[in-house]
Amino acid sequence: MVEGIYSVVFIAMGSRCEIRIAAANSETAQCLAARAIDEVRRIENKYSRYRSDSVVSRINAAAGRHAVECDRETIALLAYADTLHKASEGRFDITSGVLRKAWNFRDGVLPAPETLAALLPLVGWGTVARKQTSVFLPQPGMELDFGGFGKEYAVDRAAEALAETGITHAYVNLGGDMRFLGPRPDGSAWDIGIQDPRALETTVASIPVRRGALATSGDYERFIEVGGKRYCHVLDPRSGMPVSYWRSVSVLAPLAITAGSCTTTAMLLEEEGLDFLERSGMSYLAVDHQGQIFRRTL
Structure with a gap:
């Protein structure tokens, strides 16, 4: 059977998303992609801080009051967050999402120092109490935010849903976080352009990928410029201020959640990020x- 490559586009997690898949025709591609898209929707509904009925919202609503029982999937993600916190010397902190209350990247105004000062005591993964099946945020007003790896986790889960049906020539792209199930049908690699962080219509490199995952973090995704200085959305949990050393970091890894975590950690570590990337052993x-x-290309 002759297969072509078809694109199935959808919106999820605030991003334009795409599944490119080898199939006999467009209708078949849509049917094959549906299971993966359902998995993305499931994860978005379960962990979105924008939904009052999500697991994350229930945990945040109980802050300072009581522990919340969690299922195995959520406990595993919390354990992963703990690993990231340790690997980043405390910079990757999923309680730091509360700092978004001080930063408005639409109006182009810096937060008042007193606003940040009031939020910083609510940041501190080390104070979160975790048991085998529950989690407790000790201070009222504390919040968890899975935004640092939730989309990448959804990429992996969607790719695995495709793989379970036997698909071997496809990739999942959720807003630039990508997972590849195999090469193009002719065996050639997918050529993926890495965006120039200062000239968004151009690329700084093209990376051939046959399998694995590719993720990028950058200071051009959400930012404001004040007094000629750029302030991006990647915030140092210690100060509440944006990092500024890297314009962008892209990583190739076996899993999207690993690639995305590495890019964000490198951004947060600033000058030390290059040493971290070297130690990671990844491209x-x-x-x-x-x-x-x-x-570094392996």
């Missing part, structure tokens, strides 16, 4: 604040 391409490119 990467990073652009620093001066536009210098660092890369």
Whole structure:
């Protein structure tokens, strides 16, 4: 059977998403992609902080009051968050999402120092009480936010849903976080362009990928400029202020959740991020604040 490559586009997690898949025709591609899209929707509904009935919202609503029982999937994600916190020397902190209350990247205004000062005591993964089946945020007003790896987790789950049906020539792309199930039908790699963080219509490199995952974090995704200085959405949990050393970091890894976690951790570690990327053992391409490119290809 002759197969073509079809694109199934949908919106999820506030992003334009796409599944590119080898199939006999467009209708078949839509049917094959449906199971993966359902899995993305499931994860978004379960962990979105924008839904009052999500697991994350229930945990946050109980802050300072009582522990919340969690299922196995949620407990595993919390354990992963703990691993990231340790690997990043405390910079990757899923309680730091509360700082978004101080930052408005639409109006172009810096938060007042007293606003940040009031929120910083609510940041502290180390104070969160976790048991085998429950989690407790000790202070009223504390929040968990899975935004640092939730989308990448959904990418992996969607890709696994496709793989379970025997698909071997496809990739999942949720807003730039990607997982590849195999090469194109002719065996060639997918060529993925890495966006120039200062000229968004151009690329700084093209990376051939046959299998695995690719994720990018950058200071161009959400930011404001005040007094000629760029303030991006990646916030240091210690100060509440944006990081500024890297313009973008891209990582190739076996899983999207690993690739995305590495890019964000490198951004948060600033000058120390390059050493972290080297120790990770994975391929990467990073652009620093001066536009210098660092890369390692395995």
